Amino acid sequence: RSFSSTARRSLKIGLIPADGIGKEVIPAARQAIEALGSDIPKPEFIDLLAGWEVFTKTGVALPDETVDILRNECDCALFGSVSSPSRKVVGYSSPIVALRKKLDLYANIRPVVSVAPEVGQQPSVDLIVVRENTECLYVKQETQTEGEKGKEARATRVITEYASRRIGQMAFELANARPRKHLTIIHKSNVLSITDGLFRETVRAVPTLPAVAGKYDGVTIAEQLVDSAVYRLFREPEVFDVMVAPNLYGDIISDAAAALVGSLGLIPSINAGDNFVMGEPVHGSAPDIEGKGIANPLASIRSAALMLRHLGYVKGADRLDNAVDAVIRDGRILTPDLKGTSTTDEVLQAVLKQL
Amino acid sequence: RSFSSTARRSLKIGLIPADGIGKEVIPAARQAIEALGSDIPKPEFIDLLAGWEVFTKTGVALPDETVDILRNECDCALFGSVSSPSRKVVGYSSPIVALRKKLDLYANIRPVVSVAPEVGQQPSVDLIVVRENTECLYVKQETQTEGEKGKEARATRVITEYASRRIGQMAFELANARPRKHLTIIHKSNVLSITDGLFRETVRAVPTLPAVAGKYDGVTIAEQLVDSAVYRLFREPEVFDVMVAPNLYGDIISDAAAALVGSLGLIPSINAGDNFVMGEPVHGSAPDIEGKGIANPLASIRSAALMLRHLGYVKGADRLDNAVDAVIRDGRILTPDLKGTSTTDEVLQAVLKQL
Ligand SMILES: CC(C)[C@H](C(=O)O)[C@@H](O)C(=O)O
Ligand SMILES: CC(C)[C@H](C(=O)O)[C@@H](O)C(=O)O
Numbered sequence: 001r002s003f004s005s006t007a008r009r010s011l012k013i014g015l016i017p018a019d020g021i022g023k024e025v026i027p028a029a030r031q032a033i034e035a036l037g038s039d040i041p042k043p044e045f046i047d048l049l050a051g052w053e054v055f056t057k058t059g060v061a062l063p064d065e066t067v068d069i070l071r072n073e074c075d076c077a078l079f080g081s082v083s084s085p086s087r088k089v090v091g092y093s094s095p096i097v098a099l100r101k102k103l104d105l106y107a108n109i110r111p112v113v114s115v116a117p118e119v120g121q122q123p124s125v126d127l128i129v130v131r132e133n134t135e136c137l138y139v140k141q142e143t144q145t146e147g148e149k150g151k152e153a154r155a156t157r158v159i160t161e162y163a164s165r166r167i168g169q170m171a172f173e174l175a176n177a178r179p180r181k182h183l184t185i186i187h188k189s190n191v192l193s194i195t196d197g198l199f200r201e202t203v204r205a206v207p208t209l210p211a212v213a214g215k216y217d218g219v220t221i222a223e224q225l226v227d228s229a230v231y232r233l234f235r236e237p238e239v240f241d242v243m244v245a246p247n248l249y250g251d252i253i254s255d256a257a258a259a260l261v262g263s264l265g266l267i268p269s270i271n272a273g274d275n276f277v278m279g280e281p282v283h284g285s286a287p288d289i290e291g292k293g294i295a296n297p298l299a300s301i302r303s304a305a306l307m308l309r310h311l312g313y314v315k316g317a318d319r320l321d322n323a324v325d326a327v328i329r330d331g332r333i334l335t336p337d338l339k340g341t342s343t344t345d346e347v348l349q350a351v352l353k354q355l
Numbered sequence: 356r357s358f359s360s361t362a363r364r365s366l367k368i369g370l371i372p373a374d375g376i377g378k379e380v381i382p383a384a385r386q387a388i389e390a391l392g393s394d395i396p397k398p399e400f401i402d403l404l405a406g407w408e409v410f411t412k413t414g415v416a417l418p419d420e421t422v423d424i425l426r427n428e429c430d431c432a433l434f435g436s437v438s439s440p441s442r443k444v445v446g447y448s449s450p451i452v453a454l455r456k457k458l459d460l461y462a463n464i465r466p467v468v469s470v471a472p473e474v475g476q477q478p479s480v481d482l483i484v485v486r487e488n489t490e491c492l493y494v495k496q497e498t499q500t501e502g503e504k505g506k507e508a509r510a511t512r513v514i515t516e517y518a519s520r521r522i523g524q525m526a527f528e529l530a531n532a533r534p535r536k537h538l539t540i541i542h543k544s545n546v547l548s549i550t551d552g553l554f555r556e557t558v559r560a561v562p563t564l565p566a567v568a569g570k571y572d573g574v575t576i577a578e579q580l581v582d583s584a585v586y587r588l589f590r591e592p593e594v595f596d597v598m599v600a601p602n603l604y605g606d607i608i609s610d611a612a613a614a615l616v617g618s619l620g621l622i623p624s625i626n627a628g629d630n631f632v633m634g635e636p637v638h639g640s641a642p643d644i645e646g647k648g649i650a651n652p653l654a655s656i657r658s659a660a661l662m663l664r665h666l667g668y669v670k671g672a673d674r675l676d677n678a679v680d681a682v683i684r685d686g687r688i689l690t691p692d693l694k695g696t697s698t699t700d701e702v703l704q705a706v707l708k709q710l
Contacts, residue, residue, distance in 0.1 A: 084545040088552045094545060137512065142549035150516035151557075153550040157492065157512060161505035188603070190439040190449060194497035195508040197443045202506075223441075227610040228639070230585060234614035248543070252607060255582040259589035284583070 011041040011311075014070045014077035014278075018051035018095070020285025021295035022080020028297035028348040029078055029279075029304045032320055035355050039316040040308060046074060050095040052083040062095035067102050070276070076307050077278040078300065079271075081285040093140070096280070100133045105271035105278055106163060107170045108133040108250060109306070112257040112267055116329045119338055122260040124238040128174055129257060131250025132167040132199075133271055135160060138247045159195040159246060161202050168203035170272075171244035172216045182241035184222045186229050186249050199246050230256050254282060263337040265296030266328070268303035270310055277310045279303030289336075293343045296335040298324050301351060323354035366396040366666075369425045369432035369633075373406035373450070375640025376650035377435020383652035383703040384433055384634075384659045387675055390710050394671040395663060401429060405450040407438040407640075417450035422457050425631070431662050432633040433655065434626075436640040448495070451635070455488045460626035460633055461518060462525045463488040463605060464661070467612040467622055471684045474693055477615040479593040483529055484612060486605025487522040487554075488626055490515060493602045514550040514601060516557050523558035525627075526599035527571045537596035539577045541584050541604050554601050585611050609637060618692040620651030621683070623658035625665055632665045634658030644691075648698045651690040653679050656706060678709035 013033070017026040033043050048066040055061040061082075070077055082096055099105070108131040114121035141156040175183040185203050189196035200223065207216040224232065226249040232239060233256045245253055258267045267282040281299030289295060301324055309317035327333060333350040334340025342350075368388070372381040388398050403421040410416040425432055437451055454460070463486035469476035496511040530538040540558050542551035555578065562571040579587065581604040587594060588611045600608055613622045622637040636654030644650060656679055664672035682688060688705040689695025697705075 088544070088548045093548075097546060138546060140546065142547065144549050144553065147515065147517075150520075151553055152513065152515045153553040155512040155514075155547055155550045157510040158507065159510075160502065160507045162502075165505075188492075189443070191452060191493060191495065191603075192497065192510055193443045193448075194499050195510045198499065198506055198508040227606045230607055231610040231614045231619060234589060234611065248546075251582045252585055255586040256589065256611065259586045264586060 008041045008075065011043045011076070012046060012074045013043055014046050014048050014066075014074040016048045016050050016066065016077060017080040018285070019053050019083040020081055020287055020290045021283075022051070022082070022285055024293065024295045024344050025281060025297045025300040026078055026080045028344055029300035031348060032301045032323075032351055032355070033304050033308075035352050036316045036319060039319060040313045048077075050079075050082070050099070052085065052092070055092050059091060061092055062098050067099070070099075070103060074276075076276065076311060078304060078307065079278055079280040080300070081281065081283060083285040083287060097138055097140070099278070100271050103271075103273055103276050103278070104134065105273040105276060106132065106134050107167055107272045108269055109170075109174070109272060110254040110257075110267060110269040110282055111306070112254070112261055114261045115325045116331065119262060119328060119331050119334070121262045122237060125257070125260045127237070127240040127257060128242045129250055129254040130167060130171040130174060130242060130244045131254065132163055132245065132247050134247070135163050136247030157192075157195055159199050161198060164199045164202035165206065165209075167244060168206040169209075169212070171203070171242055172206050172212070172219055175219045175242040176216055178241060180241040181219045182222065183219055184224050184229070184240055184243045186224055186226050186243055186245035186253060188226050188249070190225060196246070203244060226253070229253060233257055233260065258282060263296060264299070265335065265337040266298050266302070268299050268306050270303065270306045272310055277307050279307035293345065294335050295344050296337050297344050297348050298328070298351075301348075319355055320351075323351045326354045327351055363396045363430065366398045366431070367401060367429045368398055369401050369403050369421075369429040371403045371405050371421065371432060372435040373640070374408050374438040375436055375642055375645045376638075377406075377437070377640055379648065379650045379699050380636060380652045380655040381433055381435045383699055384655035386703060387656045387678075387706055387710070388659050388663075390707050391671045391674060394674060395668045403432075405434075405437070405454070407440065407447070410447050414446060416447055417453050422454070425454075425458060429631075431631065431666060433659060433662065434633055434635040435655070436636065436638060438640040438642060452493055452495070454633070455626050458626075458628055458631050458633070459489070460628040460631060461487065461489050462522055462627045463624055464525075464529070464627060465609040465612075465622060465624040465637055466661070467609070467616055469616045470680045471686065474617060474683060474686050474689070476617045477592060480612070480615045482592070482595040482612060483597045484605055484609040485522060485526040485529060485597060485599045486609065487518055487600070487602050489602070490518050491602030512547075512550055514554050516553060519554045519557035520561065520564075522599060523561040524564075524567070526558065526597055527561050527567070527574055530574045530597040531571055533596060535596040536574045537577065538574055539579050539584070539595055539598045541579055541581050541598055541600035541608060543581050543604070545580060551601070558599060581608070584608060588612055588615065613637060618651060620654050620690065620692040621657070623654050623661050625658065625661045627665055632662050634662035648700065649690050650699050651692050652699050652703050653683070653706075656703075674710055675706075678706045681709045682706055
């Protein structure tokens with residue numbers, strides 16, 4: 001599923017740190033990429049704006065320029081994290097949700113792996129959450145009316161066969177490439193029989209599509225209601241290999257999985273479409289530690305690796321991942337989220353040394 | 356919030372075991388209630404039907420008779436668990452979701468407490484999930500159309516000021532009665548600014564209602580996005596005291612919390628309205644162990660206690676809870692979900708002995 005990497009002489013990477021610790025971890029990921037030397041085409045970085053801070057200054061959370069440059073000039077991008085206002089602010093809407101839709105980055109891929117039980121990670125967690133990234137309640141179609149008993153608000157949840165099929169294909173493709181080849185479909189069709197029913201049936205039918213006939217014969221399929229999936233993730237995470245979920249369930253499931261391996265500060269993701277890929281740490285903007293220099297850069301560095309891997313630069317990706325794993329296993333230089341006392345920069349230097 | 360208990364000479368309890376292990380654990384709860392003797396009015400039980408099994412026989416999952424008898428003859432009820440078909444079946448719809456709505460049981464109250472770290476419970480979990488029980492995606496307004504790129508399904512999520520206010524009041528009332536007096540509002544208003552925005556604002560405004568002026572001054576209020584709430588539940592469950600959530604988030608959050616104390620087989624709930632209360636174990640029908648006689652009856656016995664407490668029979672409720680806690684702490688007679696080797700009946704007998 002990676003687009004060709006052979007033709008490129010340079011790699012144009014959009015950098016959108018956005019808010020909070022995004023501004024601390026994305027520069028760290030940039031340095032890690034720069035250290036890869038000839039394992040990847042020469043990286044060129046383009047700094048781009050988005051987020052709550054730029055909104056407070058300009059009234060726009062996702063400038064057109066950012067989208068245009070990503071579309072027309074960049075090969076890929078790294079996104080940091082966004083703060084959100086604590087109350088509804090007219091005109092403000094999450095730029096990350098908008099970016100995923102505008103660039104049609106329909107798959108949010110989030111691997112969660114425990115590499116070091118010794119630093120408090122639950123052993124035998126090795127799974128990928130494949131989250132649909134463009135629809136479900138994230139279509140943001142909401143209305144409010146005045147009823148007899150006060151205000152009534154409604155949101156529309158959209159599930160289409162088209163989007164369920166392409167995320168299903170992505171999930172089967174990923175499952176098929178893994179040793180266990182096991183796919184669990186997450187839904188809540190005991191309540192949402194039509195929307196989640198469509199998701200489930202469409203994903204289940206992927207292996208019968210003529211274009212992939214026979215290809216996924218080795219993949220076993222299971223299902224789990226979203227509530228019991230969260231329960232089982234905590235009790236027996238080893239049952240899961242690849243999990244595919246509609247947007248909101250995927251959001252929740254991936255945070256649940258992150259808790260098993262010690263910190264959201266370790267979990268990378270890519271937002272992938274057919275023509276573009278954007279790395280993004282799963283953690284948020286962490287206003288409580290913003291500016292203190294202690295944010296964990298590992299999720300961003302792993303997101304860069306995932307992005308490079310998706311583009312076909314396996315060697316560069318492997319080097320980044322191995323360096324991160326080595327630092328976690330070593331256990332001496334870690335940020336406070338992992339019960340360490342080191343700074344963002346110290347952790348970055350430790351990774352660079354391992355490269 | 357309990358309706359008067361003084362006038363009753365007998366207590367009419369509807370029993371709806373429904374499907375699967377519901378048929379094993381509800382009879383156990385019945386025996387535990389019967390053993391309370393004069394601590395409660397003389398119990399009279401009325402057996403009622405609902406569920407997948409009755410649907411397969413009669414085409415109706417929730418017979419009118421069941422609803423009528425609950426409404427007109429019963430003081431309260433105990434519900435077991437329902438199986439759901441693995442594919443959408445025309446005419447079938449979850450009877451528990453329907454019952455909650457028909458009897459206007461708007462609050463689903465789920466306490467999760469660790470009483471015995473020695474049997475693998477994460478210590479210092481002592482929280483109550485207060486789940487809105489009538490709206491959100493559970494209104495089941497779903498449609499499907501044929502679009503250009505295939506099928507398109509839509510569900511409506513409804514959040515009203517009316518329902519948010521009454522669940523908010525219930526949550527403040529519960530929080531105010533607890534030592535920590537701390538309430539966390541669960542939402543996802545960074546994406547669903549109108550629906551979850553309404554939920555959040557309405558719950559926040561409860562203490563300013565004239566009818567409760569000053570009453571909740573001692574309650575501290577926090578908020579947490581649903582994804583990070585699941586994450587924090589696993590990492591630092593001790594931060595939570597009372598959590599209030601819209602329907603679907605409440606469903607997921609309570610399963611997450613259950614995982615912390617070892618088994619869904621321990622978690623009770625009540626579905627409470629202003630005029631009726633129905634106890635219900637949080638676990639499902641567990642088809643994998645159905646009929647084996649090893650289902651954990653403790654969640655159902657605790658649900659009976661919660662129901663009795665809500666009705667004002669504190670002494671009877673305390674006795675049941677203390678007996679259950681003693682059996683768990685003892686640790687020798689437990690069902691397989693708690694890594695024990697005992698049967699449903701052996702655990703019931705152990706509880707009865709402690710009473
Ligand atoms: C910031 C928020 C809109 C976002 C989401 O819900 O998708 C975040 O939680 C994530 O997981 O990327
Ligand atoms: C059986 C199902 C409809 C139900 C729900 O989602 O409410 C269950 O999960 C619960 O938590 O009571």
